[in-house]
Amino acid sequence: xxxxxxxxxxxxxxxxxxxxxxxxxxxxxxxxxxxxxxxxxxxxxxxxxxxxxxxxxxxxxxxxxxxxxxxxxxxxxxxxxxxxxxxxxxxxxxxxxxxxxxxxxxxxxxxxxxxxxxxxxxxxxxxxxxxxxxxxxxxxxxxxxxxxxxxxxxxxxxxxxxxxxxxxxxxxxxxxxxxxxxxxxxxxxxxxxxxxxxxxxxxxxxxxxxxxxxxxxxxxxxxxxxxxxxxxxxxxxxxxxxxxxxxxxxxxxxxxxxxxxxxxxxxxxxxxxxxxxxxxxxxxxxxxxxxxxxxx
Amino acid sequence: xxxxxxxxxxxxxxxxxxxxxxxxxxxxxxxxxxxxxxxxxxxxxxxxxxxxxxxxxxxxxxxxxxxxxxxxxxxxxxxxxxxxxxxxxxxxxxxxxxxxxxxxxxxxxxxxxxxxxxxxxxxxxxxxxxxxxxxxxxxxxxxxxxxxxxxxxxxxxxxxxxxxxxxxxxxxxxxxxxxxxxxxxxxxxxxxxxxxxxxxxxxxxxxxxxxxxxxxxxxxxxxxxxxxxxxxxxxxxxxxxxxxxxxxxxxxxxxxxxxxxxxxxxxxxxxxxxxxxxxxxxxxxxxxxxxxxxxxxxxxxxxxxxxxxxxxxxxxxxxxxxxxxxxxxxxxxxxxxxxxxxxxxxxxxxxxxxxxxxxxxxxxxxxxxxxxxxxxxxxxxxxxxxxxxxxxxxxxxxxxxxxxxxxxxxxxxxxxxxxxxxxxxxxxxxxxxxxxxxxxxxxxxxxxxxxxxxxxxxxxxxxxxxxxxxxxxxxxxxxxxxxxxxxxxxxxxxxxxxxxxxxxxxxxxxxxxxxxxxxxxxxxxxxxxxxxxxxxxxxxxxxxxxxxxxxxxxxxxxxxxxxxxxxxxxxxxxxxxxxxxxxxxxxxxxxxxxxxxxxxxxxxxxxxxxxxxxxxxxxxxxxxx
Ligand SMILES: Cc1cc2nc3c(=O)[nH]c(=O)nc-3n(C[C@H](O)[C@H](O)[C@H](O)COP(=O)(O)OP(=O)(O)OC[C@H]3O[C@@H](n4cnc5c(N)ncnc54)[C@H](O)[C@@H]3O)c2cc1C
Ligand code: SF4
Numbered sequence: 076x077x078x079x080x081x082x083x084x085x086x087x088x089x090x091x092x093x094x095x096x097x098x099x100x101x102x103x104x105x106x107x108x109x110x111x112x113x114x115x116x117x118x119x120x121x122x123x124x125x126x127x128x129x130x131x132x133x134x135x136x137x138x139x140x141x142x143x144x145x146x147x148x149x150x151x152x153x154x155x156x157x158x159x160x161x162x163x164x165x166x167x168x169x170x171x172x173x174x175x176x177x178x179x180x181x182x183x184x185x186x187x188x189x190x191x192x193x194x195x196x197x198x199x200x201x202x203x204x205x206x207x208x209x210x211x212x213x214x215x216x217x218x219x220x221x222x223x224x225x226x227x228x229x230x231x232x233x234x235x236x237x238x239x240x241x242x243x244x245x246x247x248x249x250x251x252x253x254x255x256x257x258x259x260x261x262x263x264x265x266x267x268x269x270x271x272x273x274x275x276x277x278x279x280x281x282x283x284x285x286x287x288x289x290x291x292x293x294x295x296x297x298x299x300x301x302x303x304x305x306x307x308x309x310x311x312x313x314x315x316x317x318x319x320x321x322x323x324x325x326x327x328x329x330x331x332x333x334x335x336x337x338x339x340x341x342x343x344x345x346x347x348x349x350x351x352x353x354x355x356x357x358x359x360x361x362x363x364x365x366x367x368x369x370x371x
Numbered sequence: 372x373x374x375x376x377x378x379x380x381x382x383x384x385x386x387x388x389x390x391x392x393x394x395x396x397x398x399x400x401x402x403x404x405x406x407x408x409x410x411x412x413x414x415x416x417x418x419x420x421x422x423x424x425x426x427x428x429x430x431x432x433x434x435x436x437x438x439x440x441x442x443x444x445x446x447x448x449x450x451x452x453x454x455x456x457x458x459x460x461x462x463x464x465x466x467x468x469x470x471x472x473x474x475x476x477x478x479x480x481x482x483x484x485x486x487x488x489x490x491x492x493x494x495x496x497x498x499x500x501x502x503x504x505x506x507x508x509x510x511x512x513x514x515x516x517x518x519x520x521x522x523x524x525x526x527x528x529x530x531x532x533x534x535x536x537x538x539x540x541x542x543x544x545x546x547x548x549x550x551x552x553x554x555x556x557x558x559x560x561x562x563x564x565x566x567x568x569x570x571x572x573x574x575x576x577x578x579x580x581x582x583x584x585x586x587x588x589x590x591x592x593x594x595x596x597x598x599x600x601x602x603x604x605x606x607x608x609x610x611x612x613x614x615x616x617x618x619x620x621x622x623x624x625x626x627x628x629x630x631x632x633x634x635x636x637x638x639x640x641x642x643x644x645x646x647x648x649x650x651x652x653x654x655x656x657x658x659x660x661x662x663x664x665x666x667x668x669x670x671x672x673x674x675x676x677x678x679x680x681x682x683x684x685x686x687x688x689x690x691x692x693x694x695x696x697x698x699x700x701x702x703x704x705x706x707x708x709x710x711x712x713x714x715x716x717x718x719x720x721x722x723x724x725x726x727x728x729x730x731x732x733x734x735x736x737x738x739x740x741x742x743x744x745x746x747x748x749x750x751x752x753x754x755x756x757x758x759x760x761x762x763x764x765x766x767x768x769x770x771x772x773x774x775x776x777x778x779x780x781x782x783x784x785x786x787x788x789x790x791x792x793x794x795x796x797x798x799x800x801x802x803x804x805x806x807x808x809x810x811x812x813x814x815x816x817x818x819x820x821x822x823x824x825x826x827x828x829x830x831x832x833x834x835x836x837x838x839x840x841x842x843x844x845x846x847x848x849x850x851x852x853x854x855x856x857x858x859x860x861x862x863x864x865x866x867x868x869x870x871x872x873x874x875x876x877x878x879x880x881x882x883x884x885x886x887x888x889x890x891x892x893x894x895x896x897x898x899x900x901x902x903x904x905x906x907x908x909x910x911x912x913x914x915x916x917x918x919x920x921x922x923x924x925x926x927x928x929x930x931x932x933x934x935x936x937x938x939x940x941x942x943x944x945x946x947x948x949x950x951x952x953x954x955x956x957x958x959x960x961x962x963x964x965x966x967x968x969x970x971x972x973x974x975x976x977x978x979x980x981x982x983x984x985x986x987x988x989x990x991x992x993x994x995x996x
Contacts, residue, residue, distance in 0.1 A: 280373050280401055280534050283507040288500060 081135040081236060084187045084196030085126045085158065086217065087119035089143050089150040113143065113150040118202030120157060121269040125200045125229070127158040127293075128275035131285045133234060138190035140164035142171060142182045145306065152300040159293035162190060163300060168308040170320045178323035180216035185312040187221060189305075198241065199266045203228065218266035226259055228270040239263045246270055375401050375504065377795055378526055378536040380512050380549055382409040384419075384432075384484070385765030385784030386542030387491040390506070392435050392792035394498035398799055401504050401536075402495075403528065405511040405984050407927070410488030411992035412972070413544075414569060414741045416608055416619060417484065418450055418592060420782045421477040424821040425832075430789035431477065431782070436494055444490050446480035447612035448590025452583070455776060457895030458597035461645045462903035464895075466844075468776065470836050472592065481590050481610045481617065482781075483571070484996030507531075509987040514552050515539065515761070522760055522804045529986040538795045538804055539761040542788065545744045546974035547767035548983055555758035558978055559769060561624035563751035564744050565605060566975055568634040568952065569619030570642070570920075571995040572651050573736040575692030576614040582650065583611050587694050593650070594776050595620075597895035599641045601632055604891045606776065607641045609650060614693065615738065615995070616651060618642065621745060621778060623886065624975075631949035634742050639914040642735075645906035652910055655734035656681060656723060663728075677727040684719040691716065733910045739995045740920035742952035742973040745780060747773040748826040749878045756817060757810035760798075762791040770817075772825045775837065783822045790816040828874040829881075831867060838866075844898065921953055921969055929989035932967040935981040939963045943979045950975055 091098065092114040099110035115123065129135035137160040141147055144167060151163045166182050174182070188195050199221065204211030218225035232243040240262050249255045277286050296303060309319060317323060346353045377393060379386045382404030393400045406412040421431040433440045453472030457464040472479065496506045514527045523535045541549040545564075550556050574582075583591040595607035604623035609616055620641050622634075641647055658677075665673070690696040697709050706712045723729035746752075751769035756762065764770075765784025772779040794813035798804050817823055824830075873881055938944055939962040947956045953969045956976070965980075971991045972984060984990065 278530070279532050280375060280507065283510070283531065284401065284500075284503075284505045287496070287505055287507070 079236075081129060081133045081198070081234060082191040082194050082196045083126050083129045083135045083137045084190040084199045085122050085137065085139045085154070085160070086183050086186070086199065086201045086214070087122060087139060087141045087150070087154055088116055088202065088213070089113035089119075089141055089147050090116040092149075110146070113147050115150045115153045115157075116202065118204055118269075118271055119154070120202075121271055121273045122200045122202040123154045123157045123160075124275060125232075125267070125269040125273055126160065127289070129198070129234070130159050131275070131277060131282060131289050133236065134285070136161050136191045136194075138162035138164060138196070140166060140183065140186040140190060142166040142174070142179055142186070148300070148304070151304060152297050155300050155303065156293050156297040159289045159296060161303065162192075163304045164190065165304065165306045166308075166312060167306055168314075168320075170309050170316060173321035173324065174319060175324035175326035176212040176216055177325060178319050178321075179213050180220050181318045181323055182312065182314065183213070183217045184220040185314055186307065187217070189307065189312065195264070197239075197263045197265075198234070199223065199264070201266070201268045203268050203271050214266065214268045221264075221266065223264050223266040224261045226261060226265065226267045229267045230256070230270045230273055232267065234263070241265050241267070243267060246272075372525070373532070373534040374523075375399060375534060375536050376799055377401070377504075377538050377540065378403065378524070378534075379540045379542055381542035381544055381767065382406070382488070382492060382506060382508070383413045383542060383544060383765065383784070384415075384488065384491065384781050385767075385788045386540070387488065387495045388432065388435050388785045388788035389540045389542060389764065389792045390499050390504070391491070391495035392789050393796060394495065394502050394504065395435065396792065396796040397502060398792075398796050399502045399504040400499060400540075402499075402506045403510045403512055403526075404506060404508045405987050405990075406508060407988045407992060408489065408508050409492035409506060410485045410996060412990075413484040413488055414567070414743050414993060414996045415482065415484050415781055416567070416569070416610060416617060416778055417482050417781060418479050418610060419446065419482045419487075420479045420779060422475050422782060422821075423477055424475050427819060427821040427824070429782070429786045429821055432785050435785070435789060436491065439494070441478075445486045446482045447615075448481050448585070449588055450479045450481055450592050450610065451585065451589045452591040453594070453776075454592070455594045455596065456646060457898040457903065458595055458599050458644055458646075459896040459899035459903065460598065461906050461908075462899045463646055463906055464898045464901075464903035466841055468594070468837070468840050471776070471833070471840055474833055474836055481592075481612050483612055483615070483617070485993050486996075488996070511984060511987040512543070512548065515549065517759065524760060537760065537802075538798060538809065540788070540791045540795065541761055541763045541767045542765055542784070543767050543984075545746050545766040545769075546972075546977050546982060546984070547763070549761060550758075550763065550767060551982075553758045553761060555761065555763065556753050556769065559744070559746055559751050560978060561628050563747055563769065564624040565621040565747060565773070566624055566627060566634065566742065566950070566952075566973070567619060567621045567745045568638050568742045569617060569740075570638055570737050571612075571739040571741075572616040572618055573738050574614060574616055574651065574653055575689055576694055576696075577692045578653070579611055579614065579616070585611065593646075595641065595644065595647070596891055597899055598892065599644050599647075600892060601637055601640050602630060602888065602892055603627060603632075603637070604886055604888060606891065607644075607647070608778075609647060614689070618647065618651065624744075626888070627950055628943075628946055631946045633917070633949055633954075634952040635740070635917045635920060638740075642912050642914055645908045648735075648910050648912050649906065649908050651735040651912065652733050653735055654731055655736060656684070656720075656729045656731050657734065659728050659730050661728045673727055677723065677729065680719055680723050680727070681729075684716065684723065687712070687719070688716055735912050737915055737920070737923075739923060739993060740915075740952075741993055741996070742971060742975070744974040744977075745773070745778065746771055748783065748822075749773060749882065752823070752826050755810065755814045756787075757806070757813055759806065760804040760809055762794065762810070762813050764788045764791045770822070770826070772822055774825060774829075774833075779822075786820055786822055787817060790820065827878060829870050829878075831870045834870060835863075835866065845901070917954060924971065925992040925994065926968070927989050927992070928968050929985040931986070932965070933972075933983045933985045933990070934965060934967055934970065934976065936963060936965050937981055938979050941979055944976070947976045 092112045099107040126137045139154045139160045201214035228246040229243045247257050377400035379402040390402045453469045455466045455468050511529045516525045590611040593609040604626040605621045607620040609618045746769040748771040753768045756768040764787035798809045944963040948958045
C-alpha cells in the first residue's frame with residue numbers, strides 16, 4: 076500500500092530587506108515596516124531548505140506560512156523558489172499587530188492546522204531564530220501549542236514514513252561546547268528547528284534526478300507564485316481574539332536598557348618577581364586554581 | 372543499490388544526443404556530466420554540419436532533436452562562405468572553397484558550445500525525465516566494475532552512491548577515463564592528435580556583417596595555412612558567430628613535439644597575421660599612463676567613475692551595432708533619433724578621454740582562451756568501439772573526420788550517439804547485452820556510417836571539387852612535386868586511377884606524404900609569395916599576456932590534483948613545460964613540476980601522466996566554449 080504523502084509545514088519569519096531601494100522610511104525617519112520590502116532571513120532560508128529536502132527525498136507536500144504585513148510577496152516567492160512549496164500562507168490581520176512570541180505562536184498554530192489542504196503537517200520546520208532581534212522562542216512555543224515534540228538545531232534528519240518517526244541529528248551545547256551532535260528519534264508529528272548550518276545533501280541518482288525535477292518545478296511555480304498564495308485573516312484562521320495580537324501577549328517590554336557592567340570582583344596583588352618565596356606562592360595558587368576549574 | 376537501464380557518461384554534444392535518442396525510443400537513461408552544468412567543459416571550433424551523403428545515411432542533430440533544433444536552438448550563423456588563405460608574412464593567396472564546404476550538406480551552423488549545449492540539455496532532459504531518467508551534473512565518474520556472474524555495470528563516482536546499469540554509453544571526450552579504466556583502447560599518442568587552440572573575440576554584430584559581407588543570418592569561415600602555424604602541420608580558422616568571432620588553430624601534436632612552442636604564442640602569431648588583424652579589429656578604449664599626482668582616494672574615485680562610463684559606453688555601443696538595436700533604443704524612449712544615440716556614444720568617449728585619461732583606437736577584445744585535444748579519426752578511431760557492454764562514441768572513440776580543411780567531430784559524435792542509442796535500445800528490448808548482440812551490432816552500424824568511410828579513404832568526388840577550386844594554382848609549385856599531383860589529379864580518368872590506388876594503400880600509408888610540413892606550410896607559403904597580394908594594414912594587435920588570458924577564466928579549484936606526474940624527467944614531460952597552454956609545468960633541477968591550479972583540462976599532458984578530470988563541479992568552466 077502506498078504510504079500517505081508526507082505533509083510538511085514551514086514557518087518562516089520575514090525580515091526587512093535593507094538593500095538599496097527596498098527600504099521605506101516614515102516621514103519622521105523611522106523604518107516604515109509595512110512598506111519596506113521583505114526577504115527571507117537566513118535562518119528561515121535554512122528551514123525552507125529542510126522542507127525542500129523532504130520534497131526531493133520523500134516527495135512531500137510542502138506549505139510555507141508566515142505572519143506579517145500583506146506585502147510579504149517577495150519573500151514568499153523566494154521561499155517557494157528554494158523549496159518548491161505547494162502552498163504559501165500569509166497570516167495577516169490588523170489585530171495580530173503587537174504580538175509577542177506567544178501570540179505569534181497562537182497564529183502559527185492555527186496556520187499549521189490550515190496547511191496542506193487542511194491536513195496540517197507531520198513535520199513542522201522553523202528556523203533557529205530570526206536575525207532581527209527575536210529570541211528564538213516562537214518555534215518552541217508553537218510546538219508546545221501544537222503539542223508536538225520539539226527538536227532544536229537540527230543539522231540532518233530522515234523520516235521513516237512507515238514507522239512514523241523522525242531520526243534527527245542536532246547540535247547541542249554542553250558546558251559551553253557547541254560541537255556535540257546528538258542523535259534523536261521522535262514520533263511524528265514533530266516540530267524541528269533547522270540549525271543555521273543545515274545543508275541537505277543528495278547522494279543517490281534518484282535523489283539527484285528528483286532534485287533537478289524539483290528545481291525546475293520550483294522555478295516555474297515561483298514565476299506564478301500568486302497562484303499558490305493564500306491569505307488568512309483572524310477570522311479565516313478561526314482565531315480567538317483573546318489569544319492573538321496585543322491581548323494575547325503577556326510579555327510587556329517596559330523599557331530597554333543597556334546592561335550595566337558588573338563591578339570586577341578580582342583583587343590585584345603585586346608580587347616581586349625576584350622573591351622566590353612569593354613566586355612559589357604564585358605557582359601554588361595557580362595549581363590550585365587549575366585543579367578546581369571545570370575542564371574546558 | 373539503485374538500478375537504471377543505461378548510463379551515459381559525458382554531457383557534450385555526443386552524450387546529449389544519446390540521451391535524447393534513447394528517450395525518443397522510450398528508454399530510461401541517466402547522463403552524468405562532471406561540469407557544474409552541461410556546456411561548461413566543452414569547446415569546439417565550431418561549425419556544426421548537417422549532411423546528406425549520396426551513399427549511405429548519417430544521423431543529423433535535427434533527426435534527433437526535431438525541427439525545433441532549426442527553429443529554436445541558439446546556434447550562431449549559417450556559414451555560407453568558406454575561403455582558404457595561403458599566408459606568407461603580409462602576403463596572401465586566397466582560394467574560395469565554398470563548393471567544398473557545401474559538398475553534401477544540408478546546412479552548416481557556427482556554434483558556441485556553452486550556448487548550444489544548455490539548450491540541447493534542456494530538450495534532452497525534459498524528454499528523458501518522462502522515461503525516469505535525466506541529467507545529473509557535477510558528478511564525475513571514477514570507475515566501473517562488473518560483479519561476478521552479472522553483466523550489469525556498477526558505476527562508481529566521486530560524489531554519489533554506486534549504482535547499477537545494464538549498459539553504458541561513453542561520451543566522455545578525447546581524454547576518456549572510461550577508455551582508460553577499462554583499457555578499451557590505448558591512450559592516444561601524439562601522432563594521433565591535434566592540439567586545438569582557440570580564442571573568442573568580441574565584434575559588434577553589424578560591424579561583423581559589414582566586414583564579412585554577410586547578411587544577418589549568414590556567416591563566413593576563413594581558413595589559414597602557411598607561415599601562420601609557425602612551421603607546424605596544421606592550420607588556422609576564423610568563424611563568425613552572432614557578435615563574436617571564433618579564431619583558432621589546430622596543430623599536429625607530432626609537429627609540436629618536434630618544435631614545441633607555447634599555444635598562447637602560436638595563437639598570437641595567427642592574430643598578428645595582417646588579414647586576421649583586420650578581421651578582428653575594433654574600436655577599443657585603453658588607459659593612458661598618467662603622470663598626474665593624485666591621492667589614492669581620488670584615484671579610486673576616478674577608477675569607479677571610469678568603469679561606470681566604460682560600461683555605459685560598451686552597452687550602448689553594442690546595442691547600437693546589434694540587429695535592430697537602433698530601433699530598440701528609440702522605442703525604449705531614451706533616445707529620439709539615431710543621431711542622438713551617436714552623439715551620446717561620442718559624449719561618453721569624450722568624457723573618458725578628457726576626464727579619465729583614456730584613448731580610443733584600433734585593437735581587439737579577446738573574451739576567452741581555450742585549448743583541447745582533437746583526435747584524428749583517420750589515425751585513431753577505435754575499430755571496435757566498445758568494451759563489454761560499454762559503447763564509445765564521438766571523441767571518446769577517437770572518431771572525427773580530419774581531412775584537409777575539414778575538422779568534423781560534432782556531427783560525427785552525433786551520428787555515433789544515435790547508432791549507440793539505437794543499439795542499446797535494441798539490447799534493452801531483448802534484455803541481451805552480450806558483446807555479440809550489442810557491441811558487434813554497434814560496431815557494424817558505425818562501420819556503415821559514411822563518416823567512417825571518410826576516415827578510411829579518399830572521396831573522389833570531394834577531391835574533384837577541391838581540385839576544381841584550386842585550378843588556378845600553377846603546376847610547377849614546390850619543385851613540381853605537388854604540381855605533378857595537381858596536374859595528375861585534375862584529369863578525371865587519372866584522378867580515378869590515382870584515388871583508387873591511393874585508397875588501396877590506405878590512409879595510413881598516405882598520411883606522411885599528404886600531411887607534411889610541405890603541404891601545410893611550404894606550398895601555401897610559396898603560393899602566397901609568388902601569387903599573393905600584399906595586405907595593406909599597419910594595425911598590429913596587442914595580444915593579452917597568458918596571465919591575462921588565464922585571469923579571464925572561471926575556476927573552481929580542486930584541492931586534490933587530478934593529474935599525477937609519473938615520469939618527471941621524460942623527454943615528453945620536459946616538452947610539457949612549453950606545450951601546456953596555461954604553463955602548469957615548470958622545469959626545475961632536471962625535474963618537471965606540476966602546479967595543477969590553472970589547468971584547463973586540455974589533455975595535452977595526458978599521455979605520460981596519470982590523468983583524470985577534476986571531481987564534479989571542479990576545474991575550469993568556459994563561458995563561450
Ligand atoms: C579547436 C577545436 C575546433 C574544432 N572545430 C570543429 C568544427 O568546426 N566542427 C566540428 O564538427 N568539430 C570540431 N571540433 C571537434 C569537436 O569539438 C569535438 O569532436 C566534439 O566537441 C566532441 O564532442 P563529445 O561530446 O564527443 O565530447 P566532449 O564535448 O569533449 O564532451 C565530453 C564531456 O564529458 C564530460 N566528462 C569527461 N569525463 C567525465 C567523467 N569521468 N565523468 C563525468 N563527465 C565526464 C566532460 O566534462 C565533457 O562535458 C573542434 C575541436 C576543437 C578543440
Ligand atoms: S596540465 Fe592541464 S592545461 Fe596543462 S597540458 Fe595538462 S591538461 Fe592541459
